Amino acid sequence: MRGNGSRPGGAIPRAAPDLGVADGEPTLLTGWGRTAPTLASLHRPADAEQVAELLAQPGARGLVARGLGRSYGDAAQNAGGRVLSLLDVRGVRGFDPKSGLIAVGAGFSIGDLARLVLPHGWFPPVLPGTSHVTVGGAIAADVHGKNHHREGSFCHHVRAFELVSPGGEQRTVTPEGTPEVFAATAGGMGLTGVVVEATLQLVAVETDRVRVDTERARNLDDVMERMERGDEDYRYSVAWIDCLARGSALGRSVLMRGDHATRAELSGGERSGAALGFSPPRVLSAPPGVPSGLLSTPALRAFNEVYFRRSPRREQGRLEALHSYFHPLDIVGDWNRLYGPRGLLQYQLVVPFGAEDALRQVVERLAGERAPAFLAVLKRFGDGRGMLSFPIPGWTLTMDLPAGRTELAPFLDGLDELVAGAGGRLYLAKDSRLRPELLEAMYPELGRWREVQAGLDPEGVLCSDLGRRLGLGGGSRR
Ligand SMILES: Cc1cc2nc3c(=O)[nH]c(=O)nc-3n(C[C@H](O)[C@H](O)[C@H](O)COP(=O)(O)OP(=O)(O)OC[C@H]3O[C@@H](n4cnc5c(N)ncnc54)[C@H](O)[C@@H]3O)c2cc1C
Known part of the structure; x- marks a missing residue:
């Protein structure tokens, strides 16, 4: 497709974000959770050649790539070593508006991709919960969206990528x-x-637009039953769960499912003036210096109550803008600051179908502990793709928790054991605290991954804080 495609004539992507540091400067980096900052020299290669040069001279502590820093934990950090920001490697190499194949630089964001191709009647195949994710980061985490149960993860839709290995060799991978x-x-x-x-x-x-059907479910069993029965009829499905409700309301939820609206479904006026556009507004920005404790359990319980009560009991066919269905949080810039200086942890687990009891126990423990879990989300997964890809066929539950409470560590350790014991796993792109001994149980293809990784990186050049913590890649040696 290289060279054969045409450049799309849609909106021109905005300039790459300014990192505010000179090339190679020591920079304190964190993930989106803003926990465990570490210092690395941050390089900003302009193209594949400069990436290859940097990989050929990795320095004593190795290097790792970084996209938009939306992984929550320490995956895109490398204490004392180098971090390569790919944000300038973001050109459009080719686009075929007939087939919908597009080749872009790894630093291109999913939001910019949507903005660029939507006017041509195309859309990214998988969208995570924020549009501020690069294509490189989406491949490295094999991200999933609300359509995983039907269409798999990001890499199911990747036809090829260019990979630069340690030593500087570039190869086409299919x-x-x-x-x-x-x-x-x-x-x-x-x-x-x-x-x-x-x-x-x-x-x-x-x-x-997305055509959305919304329904309330009175508890966890009710929502799982509705999802099992109806998810296959919808391209997108997600349930918001109230993890603070207890008793017979344990796991009460609001289920939102939908599909892309057709032209015929728009009203007459909308149809005639309809231009395909993706323009999420950013109307708010969280201020710096928010104290810890703003998102306390009582505040969240009140929020959950209002959210549940205000959601329609049953509503069908509401037409919603793509960005507000897929990325409601993107409207608030830097919302992670709302968690205060200690930051937040995101805990995302998946347990296989058949292990529903383990999921129920997780929700019971969360409710019982009165853990201030915000924005808990339940989805169903289909088949996985990569050796360390997170999705397996099963139920995935995600929640944001304020970091820093002393009782949180043992509580989450207990959940880890429960999840691993049920044949489930945690998502590495969200993780900042998993113990390495559980990794093997959670990822049975780890041994095979280690062999392939060692073949690509025999000197152990590729290092990240996550890799050091979990004994992955060069992080187990440097
Ligand atoms: C609000 C929010 C909602 C989210 N919702 C979802 C969701 O619904 N589903 C989901 O799957 N994830 C979700 N995520 C997580 C996010 O999609 C992933 O962490 C993604 O990897 C972030 O991409 P990034 O460009 O910010 O990469 P970074 O966070 O900068 O890096 C992530 C990993 O990718 C590697 N990487 C980055 N670029 C490259 C490259 N060019 N080559 C090789 N490796 C590279 C890094 O080394 C690192 O290991 C969410 C995150 C946030 C903040």
Whole structure:
């Protein structure tokens, strides 16, 4: 597709974000959770050649790639070493508006991709809960969206990518031609090399709206039953769960499912004036210096109560703008500051179908502990893709928790054991605290991944704080 495609004529992506530091300058980096900052020299290569040069001279503590820093924990950090920001490697290499194949630089964000291709009737195949994620970060974490139960994760839609390995060699990786390298890189958290470009298959859409059906479920069993019965009828499905409700209301939820609206579903006026556009507004910004404790359990319980009561008991066919269905939080810039100086942890688990009892126990423990879990979300997953990809067929539960409470660590350790014992796992892109001994149980393909990783990186150049903590990649040696 390289060279054969045309440049899309849609909105021109905005300039890459300014990191505010000179190239190579020591910089304190964190993930989105703002916990465990570490210092690394931050490099900003302009193209694949500069990436290759940096990989050929990794320094004593190695290096790792970084996108928009939306992983919650320490995956895109490298204490005392180098971090390569890919944000300038973001050109559009080719686009075929007939087939919906597009080749973009790894630093291109999913939001910019949507903005660029939507006017042509195409849309990114998988959207995580924020649009501020790069294509490179989406491959490295093999991100999932609300359509995983039907359409799999991001890498299911990647047709090829360019990977620069330690030593500077660049190779084209495809699912058919190089299946092992593909499967090790999809979800490999940047530890198999630096992705500099990817070719993706987009999905065709007729409008910039989602047709949403909403229903309230009285408890966890009720919502799971509704999802099991009806999810296959919807492309997108997600349930918001009240993790503070107890007793017969344990796990009460608001289930929101939908699909892309067709032109025929728009009203006459909307149809005639309809332009396909993706323009999420950013109207608010969280102030710096918010004290800890703002998001306390009583405050969250009050929020949950209002949210549950205000959601329609049953509503069908509401047309919602794409950005407000997919990325409601993007409207508030830097909302992670609302958690105060100690930051937040996101805990995301998946347990296989058949282990519903373990999921119920997790929700019971959360409610019993009165853990201030905010924005808990339940989804169903289909098949996984990469060796370390997070999704397995099962139930995934995600929640944000304020960091820093002393009782949180043992509480989450207990949940880890429960999840691992049920054949489940935690999501590395969200993790900042998992103990390495549980990794093997959670990721049965870890041994195979280690072999492929060692073949690509024999000197152990690719290092991250996550890798050091969990004994992955060069992080186990440097
Ligand atoms: C509000 C919010 C909602 C989210 N919702 C979801 C969701 O619904 N589903 C989901 O799956 N995830 C979700 N995430 C997590 C996010 O999608 C992933 O962590 C993603 O990897 C972040 O991409 P990034 O560009 O910010 O990468 P970073 O956070 O900068 O890096 C993440 C990992 O990717 C590696 N990496 C980055 N670029 C490259 C590259 N070019 N080559 C090789 N490796 C690279 C890094 O080394 C690191 O290991 C959410 C995050 C936030 C903040």
